[in-house]
Amino acid sequence: MRAVQFDRYGAPDVLHVAERPVPEPGPGQVRIAVEAVSVGHAQTQMRREVFPAPMWKPVFPVVLGGDVVGRISAVGPEVTGLSPGDRVGAFTLYGAYAEQVVVDAATVVAVPEELDAAEAAVLPGTGLIALGVLRAGQLAKGETVLVHAAAGGVGHIAVQLARAAGAGQVIGTAGESGKREFARAVGADAVVDHRSPTWAEEVRELTGGRGPDLILDGVGAEVLQQGVRLLAPGGRLVFYGSSGGELEIPRVSVMDLIGIKYVTGFALSAWRLGRPQEYEAGVAELTRLLADGQVKSAVHARLPLERAAEAHTLLEARAQLGRVVLIP
Known part of the structure; x- marks a missing residue:
């Protein structure tokens, strides 16, 4: 072969x-x-x-x-x-x-x-990661979600799933204008340019100064560090990859966590092995959403x-x- x-x-x-x-x-x-x-x-x-x-x-x-x-x-x-x-x-x-x-x-x-x-x-890996990080982040209806790399493989599925789950506001990050337009086309309410040194301030402004309730981060490095500071009180950040190329988690001040903020990691294999019933339900849900055309x-x-x-x-x-x- x-x-x-x-x-x-x-x-x-x-x-x-x-x-x-x-x-x-x-x-x-x-x-x-x-x-x-x-x-x-x-x-x-x-x-x-x-x-x-x-x-x-x-x-x-x-x-x-x-x-x-x-x-x-x-x-x-x-x-x-x-x-x-x-x-x-x-x-x-x-x-x-x-x-x-x-x-x-x-x-x-x-x-x-x-x-x-x-x-x-997308079903056996990328899509299930997008669904799994939303599950790990315990997204509730009406909450604000920030999806990093919203035009990427996991990101564009996560935007659609967050919308389908009833998120009140979905914000994405992406680079060039074509990617930002694409992220909006798949369901993001707003998309900021992650290359801008003020991207975090722009996201905070979009949330009325409160910050997102949930951040999905597959980039890591300084993006993760800034994300912890950006979270709303009681907010959650789910880290699932390091596409930015930096493999070490940056130093985070404990003072940034005092607002009852939670940071957790996600791996598809851990979800399948550690929570098999939830994983199987996720497979069934994503299959249905893809077959029905609700997620593309x-x-x-x-x-x-x-x-x-x-x-x-x-x-x-x-x-x-x-x-x-x-x-x-």
Whole structure:
């Protein structure tokens, strides 16, 4: 089968197509014939050797993972409830930039037949992260939400989900004007330019001086530090990634937390393993919202495997509106 791999860390051009053996599923695993795989910032960090997760222990040559949609092509021992031909999605750290990928059956979610593969690739990972951070932040109806990187893969879904959940005001951050327009188009009431040195003051002004009740932060670094100060009394900040490239959480003064402010982290795997019933309910809810068209997954580009380097370049330039997807 064809797969995109890299033999050393470096720029996007280290990615190249190679022939690899078709993987066989082991106990508790299934193999998926890939229809689409979503490319995320985490994979660009892995390629550059700056991904912080302790489970990332690659052996070269590496085939990157991601959000995959396809059909089960083989089922390993000890797997029940799944059969060849089932249309499914899954998130995996390895092996997804390929025509076939093996994943743990426990991570698989059903994908409705009527959903376009590239759009449905949001379901197993990116979309569930957006839903999960809102759950972790305990969004209540009428509250104000600040979504950082509101034109990105997680961000544009989070804006729509916050709106569907009854948020009173949804504010986004984004860079260039096209991204700000896109974030407004998917449901943000206002979008501020995160490159402005006064972005936090602009957000505070938009909230009447109170600050947001909930901040969704996948950027980190100084953005997180400023976010803690910006929160309304009783506000919550949910941190779920470091697309800004800084892996250390900045120093936060305890005085900034005195307003009964809460900062927590979110990881999709922790949600699935730690709160399985809530996770399953989230999968069902997101599937319904996507199938009903209440939430729409924006696909910026659909690229063949041979153009994986271009996909990474788009993300690192922050040039995408929504998501970039590879089609084997």
